[in-house]
Amino acid sequence: MNAKPQQTPPRVPPLTRSTVAETALRLLNEGGLEKLTLRAIAQELDVKAPALYWHFKNKQELIDEMATEMFRRMATGPEETWPVASSAPWRERMLVANRGLRRALLAYRDGARVFTGSRFTGTEHAEQSEAHLRALLADGFELPQAVRAMATTFSYTLGFVIEEQGVHPIPGERREGYDVAERGERLADYPLAAAAGTHLFQEYDEHFEEGLQIVIEGIAARYGIH
Template sequence: MKVAREPVVQAGLKLLNEVGLEGLTLRGIAAELGVKAPSLYWRFKSKQDLIDEMATEVLAGLVPGLVNDGPPKGWRAGCLNFSLALRAALLRYRDGARMVGGSHMRDGSLYQPMERILEAFQGEGIAPSDATACLGTVYSYVIGFTLEQQAVLSPTGERDPRYALEAREQRVDAERFPLTRSIGADLFDGYDERFERGVRMIVDGFAASLARPDQRPK
């Protein structure tokens, strides 16, 4: 029996929240749908093939919000809005950042909002190559930041015992590494504030590099 793409992808995203990326299997998804596993292989050749489709579905969900808000009010606002929307989408799913990072997108759904952001760069005289360098850095930052956050906190906000602040303080020698020991709370708390601050630092740094020809992205 052939199974349509959409039910399989939705079942995969549901199961992802229950078992995580490592526990996700085509056999488990087939059981969730009430079909036999071989019926999925005619559509998805491998687990990675399915993950690519799931990642595409997650990123496609960004489009309505980014487009319906109208053109970004400048490239800085465009970068911030994109980063916030992407992080929120990744956090909706257990291992969301691991799933999306490195996956192959199956359609061009993100091209429309991306075009609007690039137009905002262009409107301020910034070349596409420079704009791409900035957006690529922001995208990588979002994936990496969210990956680390999801390693520490569960989808329900519970902290992995390995990252308990008390345990870290015991591991780090206060006499030898006083500064390192003091930043524990900064590393594993206040994620929302730290995330936005990081994006603004990237954007500000990019803007400063444009003012210095020797520092411009190649």
Template sequence: MATTRLDRARVARVALDLLNETGLDGLTLRAIAQRLDVKAPALYWHFKDKQALLDEMATEMLRRMTADLEGGHDGADEDWAAALARSMRGLRSHLLRYRDGAKVYSGTHFTDISYAAPMEAQLHRLTRAGFTPGTAARAWLTAYSYTIGYVIEEQATGPDPATGGDGYDLAARAERLKDYPLTAAAGEEMFRAYETGFETGLAAVVAGIATTLRTH
């Protein structure tokens, strides 16, 4: 057994490295233990099951994201819409650094309060801009949910980092849908132009938030 002391953060870092090789389906406690050169039961001292490990992995992703975003822009001169959009772009960018990153990140429970300071700043900016505390929370969650969902679909249907393939076979899709020309043609917009698509959708989400949730 390796003599280097195991801790939750180290296991999470190794698991994130392995995630890029195996994807979420191939990520097992046994595989992580092998990479760490320990016996699998040693990991159960820190994580009762795979979900507990995913929670720690998501928290480590958040720590890295927060450090990068805080170091890159103070946001002092931004209005709420620009700041919210920038935050969501940063979230997407970081999720894309990991194979199946959005799946790992979604639905997890963070293991510390790393999320609190950046979230507090976003909510404070929104309330200063005319949102109530409730609508500020709803605005943030709406943009966040859009981003997480978009990246889950992007990583599921886009280029496969393991094989380098182009992702969704649009020619085969168009052939299957030849009797539905608009649906067939939609494939190019839905399954290729991910960057443009994200920005277009994000702009629509932010505009909708401004129209429906902001009080003045």
């Protein structure tokens, strides 16, 4: 009687910082940052939780790597998600860069919170920053001005998306308590505050664009660069 040939077990990919971060980003969309734990990631990867500590000492180190992976995906994504050529006017570069950043953050539940306070683990961001700064200096900015201009637009975009995801954790999902009509009824004694709800909690694309334009025009007026 012939023995059955032994089946080769499926090849398990090696556990690396990259595979852990990719798994974490996938789980992030399912439960958000609060529910993302090393134990849950280990279970998804079918390993014991201590195995992850060879790569990440704590959750913050993991979040740093997640933010770095998000940046890598943004920087290597479609052309329209990243700044145009350095020969383009500086306003256009700022607009394209921050539109791309917002799209990248909105691609993940709590994406903006992952970015907040994170320390990138690679050097890809330095390459992009170098190109931005060189282009701004060529447009007439001094280095401190260029740094502040980049940091201010980045902070605006990051803060905007944090607030946006507080209402819409992911596109098409609205948190309870942010119904504009219900809010208007509750604040009926304060008609201006009630009417403001339409502008605060709806039309986020238009709101973002106008706010970004305000910031950029403020930079131009402050530094006299047009």
